[in-house]
Amino acid sequence: MENSPLLEAALPAEKGSSLWRDAWHRLQKNKMALLGLGVMVTMCIAALLTPWITVYGYEEQNLLLGASPPSAEHWLGTDTLGRDLLTRILYGSRISLAVGFIATAVALLIGVIYGTVAGYMGGRVDAAMMRLVDILYALPFMIFIILLMVIFGRNILLLFLAIGAVEWLTMARIVRGQVQSLRQQEFVEAAVSIGLGPWAIIRRHLIPNTLGPVIVYTTLTIPNVMLLESFLSFLGLGIQPPQSSWGLLISYGVETMEEYPWLLIFPGLALSITLFALNFLGDGLRDALDPRAAKD
Amino acid sequence: MSKAKEDSILSVTDLSICFKTRNGLTKAVKSVDFEIARGETLAIVGESGSGKSVTCYSLLGLIPQPPGVIESGTAQFTTEEDKRDLLSSDKATLRSLLGDKIAVIFQDPMTCLNPYLTVGEQLIEPLCQHKNQSRSQARERAIELLEEVGIKDAETRFGSYPHEFSGGMRQRVMIAMALITEPELLIADEPTTALDVTIQAQILELLDRLKKQRNIALIFISHDLSVVASIAERVAVMRAGEIVESGDTQQIFQQPQHPYTQQLLASVPSGPKPRQSFQPGPADQPLLRVEHLKTVFQGSSAGLFAPRPPATIAVDDVSFELRHREVLGLVGESGSGKSTLGRSVIQLIKPTAGSVSLDGQELTQLRPKQLKPLRQRMQMIFQDPYASLNPRMTVFDTLAEPLLYHRIAKRKNISAQVLALMDDVGLAHADIRKYPHEFSGGQRQRIAIGRAIATKPELIIADEPVSALDVTIQAQILDLILALVERHNLSMLFISHDLSVVRSIADRVLVMHHGKLVESGATEALWAAPSAAYTRSLLAAVPHL
CATH class of the missing domain: 3.40.50.300 (P-loop containing nucleotide triphosphate hydrolases)
Structure with a gap:
């Protein structure tokens, strides 16, 4: 067969699915999503390089200085113990971003697989699986986490797992609802009649079509998880001072809001910027992954 | 046309409608003229997207504005009492006309009835609304009408909910609902498309009878030429927003002038299968x-223990x-x-x-x-080409999937095989990277057929x-x-x-x-x-x- 050069260019490469490649092309045209992606990448790099780019240590106190407003030496000011706030926000970002991403990834992984299987199997399997979700929903979250901490001890990894293990429930419900309606569609029947096995159908036909709501929910979960960590830390179950995280910095900032507003403003700003960046990126991803979304 | 002039109830001239879309203005209706008289059935036929529904809905103020814009036109609606231009009337006037002098029957009787109200409740609503009748009067009238449209045991059915009726019965209820205020103009938008053929015949007969008895003008919107032939006196053929041909049903069907009308008529399946060069295999060794x-x-079951x-x-x-x-x-x-x-x-x-x-x-x-x-x-081709293709897979992915899964093709030469398959079903090579939503219904069905024969x-x-x-x-x-x-x-x-x-x-x-x-x-x-x-x-x- 003879192909024109134009057609050769249009032909798909032999590897990878078209959806993801096309999604990347579409994402590149979305300025806000690229900005969001840029901000997130910058934050992650800064978090990784923190020990090498900071001048002060995160526990380095200067009691003589006390809480001082932003200045040339301390760009974002210092806290009541005279610790540099910028340094503490940067160190805090390591914890917060890690918790945010890892715990959400855990939730995503469990939730999507569990929800897809339940929705795809249907019938009694689905009923049993979703009742389990209901039971876990009813279990008080605090007791669950405290039990985990008591049994396994305080461990930062455990914190990731514990939060992820709780957050997956809603994800599973969202995905299961999506899959239930998708399963009725003829293209799934067509896949069965081609001879595809259940896993191939779930992977190729069901999960890609649930991505829209999943991505939106994921971008909402990440900031949620970051705040959850601060709540646990506040109760003494998460990370311990002098380590810090954004959530912890914010909750300390709230206490001294009237005297030293910068202690609340800057950590709050860091969290807000992350949230905005994630939302833009999430919306961009959702549109990019939906071939039906507006074409320019 | 001569009959229409004397006793015209609705006369539409130079109607143009466009829609504002992301890609600029789309002209949906282009300078359409038609006229309909009392006791007459005018069929507007056309394929999907030809603008036949938009034309009628615009007269009733039922198209959303924006994005719709009525660019020009008049629609003179003449009743015994008065005469007015529907297109320049305000919303309140249209509302008082709609469901009183003008009634509409929609395609899908299931989605047009409120599932939470009894049929009777919905039937008497327009009477109480437009004619200020008491509930008991209205009820009596509704039961009469239900009997007239052929619903047996109307007294008891009055209190039934829509889901308790079959599709054909529901369409009868819709017709009763449209007729209850004694309208002079009835617009039926594909009223039998969702129905089985035997039910369709009954509904067409019913519409025809009611129209004659009550001297109603009936605008019958349909894509189905055979249905139109059996009910309409005059036909207007629409394509891409224009009426390409109109005239008496007989004349249009016997001697179509416009090439599009000829093509439409030629497309209607009729007669036996064309002779083929090969014969089916022997009967004693079936596939x-x-x-x-x-x-x-x-x-x-609804639950684990239900x-x-x-x-x-x-x-x-x-x-x-x-x-x-x-x-x-x-x-x-x-x-x-x-x-x-x-x-x-x-x-x-x-x-x-x-x-x-x-x-x-x-x-x-x-x-x-x-x-x-x-x-x-063994493979399957499905009915709905919009649902049978994965919206997130390109033509290439859809056609390559069965080939790769059954190892009929290797990844190296998969492109050539997919292109050959596209040739087979008449798809253009350049479309290989497109997604299903970028195709028309017919092209989508070609993709689905390609997947089945892969x-x-x-x-x-x-x-x-x-x-x-x-x-x-x-x-x-x-x-x-x-x-x-x-x-x-x-x-x-x-x-x-x-x-x-x-x-x-x-x-x-x-x-x-x-x-x-x-x-x-x-x-x-x-x-x-x-x-x-x-x-x-x-x-x-x-x-x-």
Whole structure:
């Protein structure tokens, strides 16, 4: 067969699915999503390089200085113990971003697989699986986490797992609802009649079509998880001072809001910027992954 | 036109409508003129997107503005009391006219009735609204009317909910609802499209009778030329927002002037299957043998411990054979179990009892793993080309999937194979990277057919493959299917509710009713002399050009 050069260019490469490649092309045209992606990448790099780019240590106190407003030496000011706030926000970002991403990834992984299987199997399997979700929903979250901490001890990894293990429930419900309606569609029947096995159908036909709501929910979960960590830390179950995280910095900032507003403003700003960046990126991803979304 | 002048009730001149879309202005209706008189039926026919519904809805203020913009035009609506231009009337005036002097019957009776109100409640609403009648008066009137549209036991049915009626009965209720305020103009938008052919015949008869009795002007919007031929006095043919031809029904159907009208009429399936150069295989070695097949749906229980609802028997003791290179038609009305039979044959649904054997190999006892190599030999084409393609897979991905999965092609030369497949079904090479939503219905169906023939199957189950398509597209797809059957030596079970379509493609026909086969035979013999009473009533109900 003879192909024109134009057609050769249009032909798909032999590897990878078209959806993801096309999604990347579409994402590149979305300025806000690229900005969001840029901000997130910058934050992650800064978090990784923190020990090498900071001048002060995160526990380095200067009691003589006390809480001082932003200045040339301390760009974002210092806290009541005279610790540099910028340094503490940067160190805090390591914890917060890690918790945010890892715990959400855990939730995503469990939730999507569990929800897809339940929705795809249907019938009694689905009923049993979703009742389990209901039971876990009813279990008080605090007791669950405290039990985990008591049994396994305080461990930062455990914190990731514990939060992820709780957050997956809603994800599973969202995905299961999506899959239930998708399963009725003829293209799934067509896949069965081609001879595809259940896993191939779930992977190729069901999960890609649930991505829209999943991505939106994921971008909402990440900031949620970051705040959850601060709540646990506040109760003494998460990370311990002098380590810090954004959530912890914010909750300390709230206490001294009237005297030293910068202690609340800057950590709050860091969290807000992350949230905005994630939302833009999430919306961009959702549109990019939906071939039906507006074409320019 | 002469009759319309004397007693014109609605006269539309120079109506143009456009829609603001992301890609600029789209002209939906271009300078349309038509006129309709009391006691007359005007049919507006056209394919989907031709602007036939938009034209009528704009008169009633039912198109959303924005994005819709009425650019020009007048619509003189003349009643005994007054005369006014519908297009320049304000919303309040239109609202008082709508449901009083003008009534609309919509396509889908299920979505147009509120499921939470009884039918009676919804029937008397316009009476209380427009005529200020008391509830008991209104109720009496509603019951009278329900009887008139042919609903038995109207007193008790008055208090029933919409879901307690069948599709045809619901459409009767819709008609009663439209007629209750004694309108002078009735607009029926594809009122029989969602109905079975026997019910369709009844509803058409009812509409015609009511129109004559009440001297109503009826605008009948339809894509189906055969239906139009049986009910309309005058026809206007629309294409791409323009009326390309209009005139008396007789004249239009006998001597169409415009090439588009001629093409439309030529596309309507009529007559027997064209002669083919090859013959079906011998009867004693069929490709597919189905014996005493029975499929029962156990109602799925609502919860883990909830009791199961009673089972329904969808396919009841069906036996038939399909020879090599034969197209076997399967006709029946909705709910007759024909789709379930197709899916049971191809093992998308596990049959409850009986046997299905492909080339002598029994299928019903096989496990999914054992079935996989056989799936290569039998494929399915689905009805709705919008639902049967994964919206997130390009043409390439969709067509490559069966080839790669069954290892018919290697990744290295997959592109060439996919392109060959696209040639086979008449798709342009340049479209290989496009997603389903970028195609029209007919092209999508070509993709779906391409996917079905990718594995070079011997048996194809086609479940209403042309029902969702416009008539000209339908003719093209039927031609494609016939050509593929010949080129690839396919055997096909062709399921359809449309008897004319089946006649134009099938060698033999099975007729199904309530899950049972009532008749089978060679197509032309069956058309000439149907033996079962049900087949006779089906054939009698088919509207003809």
